[in-house]
Amino acid sequence: AQKITQTQPGMFVQEKEAVTLDCTYDTSDPSYGLFWYKQPSSGEMIFLIYQGSYDQQNATEGRYSLNFQKARKSANLVISASQLGDSAMYFCAMREGFDNYGQNFVFGPGTRLSVLP
Amino acid sequence: EPEVTQTPSHQVTQMGQEVILRCVPISNHLYFYWYRQILGQKVEFLVSFYNNEISEKSEIFDDQFSVERPDGSNFTLKIRSTKLEDSAMYFCASSEAGGDNEQFFGPGTRLTVL
Numbered sequence: 001a002q003k004i005t006q007t008q009p010g011m012f013v014q015e016k017e018a019v020t021l022d023c024t025y026d027t028s029d030p031s032y033g034l035f036w037y038k039q040p041s042s043g044e045m046i047f048l049i050y051q052g053s054y055d056q057q058n059a060t061e062g063r064y065s066l067n068f069q070k071a072r073k074s075a076n077l078v079i080s081a082s083q084l085g086d087s088a089m090y091f092c093a094m095r096e097g098f099d100n101y102g103q104n105f106v107f108g109p110g111t112r113l114s115v116l117p
Numbered sequence: 118e119p120e121v122t123q124t125p126s127h128q129v130t131q132m133g134q135e136v137i138l139r140c141v142p143i144s145n146h147l148y149f150y151w152y153r154q155i156l157g158q159k160v161e162f163l164v165s166f167y168n169n170e171i172s173e174k175s176e177i178f179d180d181q182f183s184v185e186r187p188d189g190s191n192f193t194l195k196i197r198s199t200k201l202e203d204s205a206m207y208f209c210a211s212s213e214a215g216g217d218n219e220q221f222f223g224p225g226t227r228l229t230v231l
Binding site: 035037043044045046047050091093104105106107108109110 | 150152158159160161162165173175206208210219220221222223224225227
C-alpha cells in the first residue's frame, strides 16, 4: 500500500491565485512528521514546510500553509498568491516514528504545478 | 547559509563500472542519507547513516551499494558494477538530528549508465 498519495499528477493555477496540492498518508505510528519539498526544473529539492503529528496548529511559512487534517490523514499544501516561479514539482513526504536516530523519508509521487501568467 | 554539496553534478559511466558519488553534508549534522530519483519518478530512500554505521536501508540498497564516511566531512555512495537501471539522480541529504528535523538535500548527482 502507498504510504503517501498525491492524487493530482498535474495542476494549473493562474498567477496571483491560491492553489491547494493534495497529500494523504497512511501510518499506524502516532508519531510522524510531514514535509513538503519543491523540485524546480533544475532538479534540486527545496524544503518548504513541516507539520508534526502532535502539532496543534497548522504550519505556515510565508505563502505556504499546510492544511493538516489528522483524522482524515491529509496534509494538503496551500500556496497563496501564486507566482510564476512556483512552477515546479511538489513532493509530500513523511517520516514515521520519533527517536534520536535519523528516520528516512517516504515520498509521494509528486504533483507538477504550472502557474499561468 | 550552510548547504549540502555533491560532486560530480553529472557522471557518465559504462555498464559494469564502479562509481563513487560524493557528498559533503552540513558540518554540524549527524545524520546522512542517500536517495535516488529515476527520471520522472518519485524520490526513493536508499540508506541512512549515523555514528559511522548504516542505521537503515531500503530493499534497493543491495550488495551492489555501499556507503562510507572516509573522513570528517565526506559521505560517499559507491555503486559497484553499475547497471543500466542505476541511471538516476542521486540525492544526498543530512539532518541535524532525527525526529522532526528537516533533511537538507544536496543538488544531486545525475548518473547515466551506458
